[in-house]
Amino acid sequence: MKGLLIKSPWIDLILNARKTWEIRGSNTKKRGKIALIKSGSGMVFGEVNIKDSKELSLEEYQVSREFHGIDSEYSSELPYKKTYAWVLEEPKLYEEPIPYKHPMGAVIWVDLEKQKNT
Template sequence: MSSLHGAPTRGLVVDEPWISMILSGAKTWEMRSRPTSLRGRIALIRKRSGLVVGTAELVDCLAPLDADAMAATADRHGIDPGWQPDALAAGWVIPWVLRDARALAAPVPYRHPLGAVGWVVLDQSATEAIAGRVPLPLAAVGTARDRHADASASATSVAEIVRPAGPPARPLPAIGAGESGVVRLTGGNIRNGHVYLRAVRYLLPDDVIGGPNAEAAAPSLLTVTFEPGPTITTDVAGDKMILRQRGPVREFFRAAGAREGEDVVVQRTGPYSLRIALLRVAR
């Protein structure tokens, strides 16, 4: 599926939060309802954006998962336990195995053919543009940023790479050049007072992730600053990958006027500290 200098000629349309999880390295299995025989480097298209935001190698297609297999492989497909029954019922049980996911330095617009749903054959101009924007693995981007910290003001942050398409965002209060990622809010997040952190798992130390209840709390705690909102210390409930304290998250949602479909930036400000702020685009 590659032609011009290895640039992909086909793109896969992927919705949030899954595409950000793929680009962050938190998800290596893209779950689909049908098998595929295609292999090679593909473009990653953020659904309803009109933009190619990254590429990945499609290396395999596995047998359908049952409930037990889906539960045992959540670290690969990224579907939270609470969503897995819905995924099984909808038939999203076939893993398409991806590797070497890379975010483009800048998104590439493409022409979406009428009727295309999952796969898109890219027009030549899009393929040429992708070839001209050599993508880097996110780990390499982070390493380069750390190595050149003095020049970080001009570096491209992870949040800028994986931010959903839209008008230029207003600057976030006190959000600087630290390693960060973007999480899209669901209706369930707003109603239940939590943010799914699986897409930004790479920001979290292993020892702040505990079990499903307070009796199985993690040995270490995170300091989390909400802007606007309180600063708290808490661990992460590992079954759902959410902050264990939900009250402060609700307070943040109310203060920020957060709505379903909006995005939050999660930034690591220290080894055991995060900042969380709403990513609002100019209207």
């Protein structure tokens, strides 16, 4: 399974079903279940399904606060040249976070399957 690195407080909002869009500067073709890793923690905190990825216009971004959680005073412009909403569903918060070894250079994704073989 792939693990997506997400900073606090965004990961907490996702895992508590209060944020269903992860805003990124790139598209993703990944669909299905992924793990969620809290940046800097060395721990996997839960999982979620990626349902879709779509490019957003400024207007879509501005009227969609309930999905991405970014306050309107910070939405006068798009955060990236091309801004994408990774549409998330079915969050699952683990009772106990699971430690993992963070590979050098990993910024967005971690291949957790490789961890089992080392």
